[in-house]
Amino acid sequence: MTDNIRAIVAREVEGRTRGSVEEIDALSLPAGDVVVDIACSTLNYKDGLAITGKGKICRSLPMVCGIDLAGTVRESRSPDWQIGDRVLVNGFGLSERYWGGLAQRASLQAGWLVRTPAAFSAEQAMALGTAGYTAMLCVQAITDHGVSPEAGPVLVTGAAGGVGSVAVMLLSALGYRVTAATGRVEETGEFLRGLGASELIGREQLARDAKPLEAETWAAVVDTVGDKVLATAIAQTRYEGIVAACGLAGGVGLPLTVMPFILRGVTLRGIDSVMASLPRRQQAWDRLAELVDPAMLARIYRVEPLAKAPELAAELLAGRVQGRIVIDVNA
DSSP, X not given: OOOEEEEEEEEEETTEEEEXXXXXXXXXXXXXXXXXXXXXXXXXXXXXXXXXXXXXXXXXXXXXXXXXXXXXXXXXXSTTOOTTOEEEEEXXXXXXXXXXXXBSEEEXXXXXXXXXXXXXXXXXXXXXXXXXXXXXXXXXXXXXXXXXXXXXXXXESSTTSHHHHHHHHHHHHTTOOEEEEESOHHHHXXXXXXXXXXXXXXXXXXXXXXXXXXXXXXXXXXXXXXXXXXXXXXXXXEEEEEEEEOOOTTOSOOOXXXXXXXXXXXXXXXXXXXXXXXXXXXXXXXXXXXHOOHXXXXXXXXXXXXXXHHHHHHHHHTTOOOXXXXXXXXX
């Protein structure tokens, strides 16, 4: 007797990778220590690249897409996890080397799992997902650096996206004065101010050739864009400020000089969410549970069924998605 589950499966179609909804036999899931019944997943920029084939994300095919998942343990061969435990997973090569979370079930290594904080439902955990967890890692880098709210304004680039919108919300909750940079000021201004942004600036103010040093403006920066936007933000960062860089939506280049680093002591801190240690992950998720206002969180996401994931992936890459999308894999 077969036990079929639904999943977004990427395959090669006419020479290109494409992800679509399929029914697969649960017995075909790869071997793992823990089997999880998934309640929700989500869509990130990397998911958009994997599903549309516009980025070389999947290292082998077929591949179940999705770098995030939240659900409950169904089977466990690990002493660390019991049937019924509420868990979530971010990264660790899901959707790249290992089958991912845009499915109704997953077979996983025990060392990838994080306990879902009691404050969050599976839906709320995925409203945050890798984007929220990455935003928290950025915020922790800023606070660990010793930048207090009194030190000056904090810039968030790509502020209307997943990481950016959560970063604005978190920094505002901590008392920072947040300037949100976005390419869609008119469309997203009300949304970002509702999350706590004090000021808005257009992306074009940053996406240009920067001088080696510009007016000291930002005590800290969360950058999700990269390339010229990141270079300009660094050139504007105050003495001994910090820039947490976590994205490359605007490109992988970094056209700048060493001047901000050797004359202002600016720190550029790279943020990797994929392979971060389990203690750092759990700390970030526990901190999210302390800081996130459920009512505020509800403003930044919507829930969609699994069948719409391919369509929404294309919209995400086209810059037409505001905030976060939670995927109900069972709808």
